[in-house]
Amino acid sequence: MYQYIAKRVLLVIPTLLGAAVLVFVLMRMIPGDICVVRLGSGGGSFDPRAVTQCHTELGLDRPLIIQFLSFVWGFCHFDFGISMWSGKPVSLEILTRLPISLEIALLATVIAILIAIPLGTISALKQNTWTDVVVRTLAIGGIATPSFWLGIISILFVLDITNALFGTPWMPPIEYVPIWQDPIRNLSMAFLPAVTVGYRYAAVSMRMTRSAMLEVLREDYIRTARAKGLLEKIIINRHALKNALLPVVTVIGIEFAFLIGGLVVTEQVFNLNGIGRLFVQAVQNQDYTLTQALVMLTVTVFVLTNLVVDLLYGWLDPRIRFA
Amino acid sequence: MSTTVHSQIAIPAVADVEIELRRSFWHATLHFCRREPLGAFGMLIVLIMAVTGFSAELIAPYSPTANDFASMTEAPSWSHWLGTDQFGRDLLSRIIYGARTALIVGLTSAIVGGFAGLVLGVASAYFGGILDLVFQRIFDVVMAFPLIIMALAVVSIFGTGVHNVIVAITIPLIPRCARVVRSSALAIREIPYVDAARACGYSHARIILRHMVPNVMAPFLIMLTAFVGQAILAEASLSYLGLGVQEPTPAWGLMLQGGAEEYASTAPWIAIFPGLAIALTVFGVSLFGDALRDVLDPKMRER
Numbered sequence: 001m002y003q004y005i006a007k008r009v010l011l012v013i014p015t016l017l018g019a020a021v022l023v024f025v026l027m028r029m030i031p032g033d034i035c036v037v038r039l040g041s042g043g044g045s046f047d048p049r050a051v052t053q054c055h056t057e058l059g060l061d062r063p064l065i066i067q068f069l070s071f072v073w074g075f076c077h078f079d080f081g082i083s084m085w086s087g088k089p090v091s092l093e094i095l096t097r098l099p100i101s102l103e104i105a106l107l108a109t110v111i112a113i114l115i116a117i118p119l120g121t122i123s124a125l126k127q128n129t130w131t132d133v134v135v136r137t138l139a140i141g142g143i144a145t146p147s148f149w150l151g152i153i154s155i156l157f158v159l160d161i162t163n164a165l166f167g168t169p170w171m172p173p174i175e176y177v178p179i180w181q182d183p184i185r186n187l188s189m190a191f192l193p194a195v196t197v198g199y200r201y202a203a204v205s206m207r208m209t210r211s212a213m214l215e216v217l218r219e220d221y222i223r224t225a226r227a228k229g230l231l232e233k234i235i236i237n238r239h240a241l242k243n244a245l246l247p248v249v250t251v252i253g254i255e256f257a258f259l260i261g262g263l264v265v266t267e268q269v270f271n272l273n274g275i276g277r278l279f280v281q282a283v284q285n286q287d288y289t290l291t292q293a294l295v296m297l298t299v300t301v302f303v304l305t306n307l308v309v310d311l312l313y314g315w316l317d318p319r320i321r322f323a
Numbered sequence: 324m325s326t327t328v329h330s331q332i333a334i335p336a337v338a339d340v341e342i343e344l345r346r347s348f349w350h351a352t353l354h355f356c357r358r359e360p361l362g363a364f365g366m367l368i369v370l371i372m373a374v375t376g377f378s379a380e381l382i383a384p385y386s387p388t389a390n391d392f393a394s395m396t397e398a399p400s401w402s403h404w405l406g407t408d409q410f411g412r413d414l415l416s417r418i419i420y421g422a423r424t425a426l427i428v429g430l431t432s433a434i435v436g437g438f439a440g441l442v443l444g445v446a447s448a449y450f451g452g453i454l455d456l457v458f459q460r461i462f463d464v465v466m467a468f469p470l471i472i473m474a475l476a477v478v479s480i481f482g483t484g485v486h487n488v489i490v491a492i493t494i495p496l497i498p499r500c501a502r503v504v505r506s507s508a509l510a511i512r513e514i515p516y517v518d519a520a521r522a523c524g525y526s527h528a529r530i531i532l533r534h535m536v537p538n539v540m541a542p543f544l545i546m547l548t549a550f551v552g553q554a555i556l557a558e559a560s561l562s563y564l565g566l567g568v569q570e571p572t573p574a575w576g577l578m579l580q581g582g583a584e585e586y587a588s589t590a591p592w593i594a595i596f597p598g599l600a601i602a603l604t605v606f607g608v609s610l611f612g613d614a615l616r617d618v619l620d621p622k623m624r625e626r
Contacts, residue, residue: 011463014460014463015460015463015464015467016467018460018461018463018464019464019467019468021464022464022465022468023476026476026477026480027480029480030479030480140606140609140610140613141602141606143552143605143609144552144556144601144602144603144604144605144606144608144609145598145601145602145605146556146559146560146563146576146598146601146602146605148560148563148579149579149594149597149598149601149602150598152579152583152584152587152594152598153594153595153598155584155587156587156588156591156594156595159587159588160588163588169588257469258469260469260472261469261470261471261472264471264472264475264560264564265471265560265563265564268563268564269584279472279475280475280564280566282479283475283478283479283566284565284566286479288479291476291479295468295472295475295476298468298469298472299467299468299472302467302468302469303467
């Protein structure tokens with residue numbers, strides 16, 4: 001087991017280092033001089049000394065290898081430099097936007113699990129019946145529906161319903177209030193975005209639950225359990241579901257990392273000031289220090305989530321770690 | 324008489340073989356439709372989208388960019404079946420032209436990304452050793468970037484527009500395909516016919532392209548259909564964020580960006596129909612992809 005953990009943890013290092021190289025190279029492939037673009041964006045002329053000063057500020061006058069090492073070192077202790085657009089430290093920008101994104105991500109995960117596992121199991125148990133067809137269609141619908149459109153439609157729906165019921169249209173609040181200060185306001189803000197992102201998440205997990213369940217239900221030990229005369233409920237809950245959930249755990253873990261991508265678009269729809277919206281603003285404003293920090297952060301979260309999932313999988317299923 | 328029969332059986336004419344092939348193609352299609360009615364339905368949706376998109380000039384009732392300020396945010400009617408947007412442009416025409424943009428981006432990214440991944444994946448499995456190890460690490464690194472994040476990073480460098488969006492979506496698809504193809508190709512490498520081909524002195528390129536690639540077609544085709552859906556969604560997302568296809572090119576995501584939220588309560592059709600077009604197309608692609616997987620993957624046959 002320890003050997004498996006060590007091997008898996010060590011694999012993370014080259015991946016993260018490679019990602020750092022890729023982000024670093026990508027950000028330096030931007031055509032033209034960042035400082036010239038930044039200073040010239042107003043349209044007027046600018047002092048060439050300002051360009052030199054900007055180069056010094058961003059550290060662009062140093063050799064590439066030193067720039068890279070300072071980028072990696074900065075990343076290691078959460079110091080990403082100064083945002084080119086707002087002038088504030090990048091780490092501060094990220095930290096102030098993190099709670100809302102994290103809350104939506106967690107809420108979406110809970111919603112996805114609550115929908116996916118029961119529906120996926122029922123779909124597998126009632127294979128090729130109407131229930132199965134409905135659940136599978138719902139699942140494919142979840143994969144096909146763009147989350148931002150679902151967001152727009154849900155806002156539309158809430159507006160119409162509240163207008164019809166109370167005479168005045170109601171919109172979810174957009175300013176973040178911590179859940180311990182005002183839980184109702186907090187949840188009424190986070191709920192719709194979480195459902196919007198969670199639907200796709202639920203769809204993917206539902207399909208995995210169904211197919212894993214179908215595979216397990218064909219195993220010999222399930223037949224043995226049936227032959228022993230065990231109650232169907234016990235067979236499903238204790239024998240089948242426990243084993244079928246292994247691949248589902250993997251999907252839930254991997255999709256959690258993908259939520260960041262979903263949030264980029266959903267936060268835009270709901271006008272929420274989270275990490276995803278910050279990302280879009282960074283790209284729109286050509287704020288490269290912020291973009292590179294956010295990309296690197298996303299990749300790190302993704303790689304670490306995968307690591308946790310793999311270790312969890314190894315712990316849950318002895319066949320993996322001894323293979 | 325007997326010689327004629329004999330010749331018919333022993334040496335079928337080229338035309339006969341062609342008819343046979345053609346018949347077997349239609350036969351296979353018919354068989355697929357009968358076995359997988361949902362998949363056939365999905366294929367039909369995609370076909371309709373493709374035909375309308377590529378013959379947009381013939382079908383669309385109006386120009387997608389023609390403004391009619393007399394009929395702005397007009398509800399669906401006989402003259403504008405799906406209504407008009409805030410600039411008085413006909414929504415149906417824009418959706419029809421948008422199908423072309425979506426399919427061009429979706430198909431090009433999926434096909435280029437898929438084929439690059441196919442060649443890299445098979446080559447990686449075939450050569451093995453250090454090359455395989457290096458490729459594996461590179462795939463790991465690129466796959467650590469969620470699709471939309473990688474696409475955003477690429478767009479931030481190269482800028483917006485259809486061509487850059489295609490590049491931005493293609494790059495992250497390559498390692499995803501290579502990874503799946505590689506694992507299938509690893510199994511094929513051990514089968515004696517690859518050794519036989521090597522013993523015949525064939526070049527590496529010939530062995531990879533003629534002997535290994537055709538045998539990993541099943542997982543490859545399944546990946547390819549999934550990619551088309553993902554690419555269409557990614558393009559729509561990027562365009563919605565204002566970082567993808569730019570005006571005046573009609574694109575579904577872009578149509579949702581402008582007035583969709585602003586006019587949500589007064590002209591909901593602006594928000595509803597373009598999104599429905601995206602969802603329906605990706606739904607069709609996914610249904611077809613699922614059916615294809617069921618048919619091509621022997622392990623799934625019993626399910």
